[in-house]
Amino acid sequence: MGRDIVIGDIHGCLAELEALLERVELRDEDRVISVGDLVDRGPDSVGVWELFRARDNAVALMGNHERKHVRGVLSYSQEIVRLQFGPRYAAFRQWAAALPYFLETPDAIIVHGGFEAGVPLAEQREDVLAGTTSGTRHLEGLYGERYWTELYSGDKPIVFGHHVVGDSIRVWNDRVYGLDTGACHGQALSALVLPSFERVSVPAARDYWAQERQRWQVAVLRSRAWPTFSAKKLRRERDALARRSDDAELAQFTAALDAWLAEVDALVPALLDRVGARREQLRACFDDRSRRAEVAAEPFASLLFACHAGALDAASIGQQLTTPAAIVDAARAYGVDTGEASERAERLFQTEGAGLP
Ligand SMILES: [Mn+2]
Incomplete structure (x- = not known):
């Protein structure tokens, strides 16, 4: 039986993605799942997109970065990616518009940004799931200073990205797994392998966002x-x-x-x-x-x-x-x-x- 390889925020870090897939010894029957934020900030958003599109057994969730592209709310990192895609940008946006906001597997609930405790998965707000500014504000209104990960007490583990948790996967209360380990900032790209819950990280080569931010300023x-x-x-x-x-x-x-x-x-x-x-x-x-x-x-x-x-x-x-x-x-x-x-x-x-x- 194939495994689910759930990967944190990739943000265009293609080399790290390939290294990570090699580290988990990816097989054809495995499903590759991105928690969202495939693109923006890193060096090769187009390459990461192509990898996901080319693989039959792959799922990407809607991250707040994809959502910005879909809604046409472009700040600097999206303007860079629009230029990188060039004539294919429309095709990327169309693909991104169809991304799901969550994925439930036998082992876990997977979302990009957040989860409101006590609300059924199908009734969660999209902006909360995707981790947009309004979604974050909604959770802050409910929980104040406490991060939503501390309050989730459901039986099924939640796996998410969005919030950089350090160089390796962070776990709250043995049931909430934070997978964003800051690949585009030079930290690491991480995967959680299901059903074993094995955690795997590969280091990122450099602070890509610092590099790309500088490199694209005049082009933008x-x-x-x-x-x-x-x-x-x-x-x-x-x-x-x-x-x-x-x-x-x-x-x-x-x-x-x-x-x-x-x-x-x-x-x-x-x-x-x-x-x-x-x-x-x-x-x-x-x-x-x-x-x-x-x-x-x-x-x-x-x-x-x-x-x-x-x-x-x-x-x-x-x-x-x-x-x-x-x-x-x-x-x-x-x-x-x-x-x-x-x-x-x-x-x-x-x-x-x-x-x-
Ligand atoms: Mn992100």
Whole structure:
């Protein structure tokens, strides 16, 4: 009969996963079970995903990290993984959306993040099982300072991940098994083998998250939609970058971003001239109410109307053109040479795949 090999938070640590499976002498009839958080933070989320997808006898539970991807709530570690998956990201999200929140075997109940004592498994809240912020808050509201693992008194052991417990598996009251031993932070990757409850750990090679966090920062910045940010958002993001100017790579990106913003701003005087000239050409249409529609049909007509009302200058143009992309598009529509700003944007901003570290 096959065994259940229940593995703690893998977080993209493919080498450690392979070493662990070798250590338990994995056989075809064994089932490989992940408590969730297959991806994010480690070096090879795609490889870990592929391993689970390729194996017939494998189950992954919904971790809070998968849930973030599914719900489109991307913070930094999810943005990195989105880039790592590239065109396959949609397929990954679709796969992740179908992950179960728990698995009950003859030997144990397996969840990712938490369990509310006294509530039947099928009635547990999904956010509690997955260990999201709201789920954690719910348990804290019930138990205060005490961790839920201390309060579980059911007959069937619970196996979970999510909460780093140290370099080896931790057991509460002989019935709650914490399997997250911090693989992505350079600690260990651990498995609980069922039905024997044998505990196995392999050490992690390094603090992967520290390494990946550094390695991907510029790629993630380049993938952001800077040209469509509002002036306010641009200023906020740019100032946040400037505060981290002790990092040479970030300082270089910030300087390039500033140069691009200056090039976009430099388009404005020529654009104002062209709009003014066009408004002169259309003077007859402005004077004749019945010909107003001809003005309205012009590209970026709001600029012409503002100009005609005497309300268009370098200071107020931002009310009509609220993003760098809009300024560049309007300038191009009025025949202003936008080559410099456009070419820099092409070099500076990259989406899917290109130029990743
Ligand atoms: Mn985790």
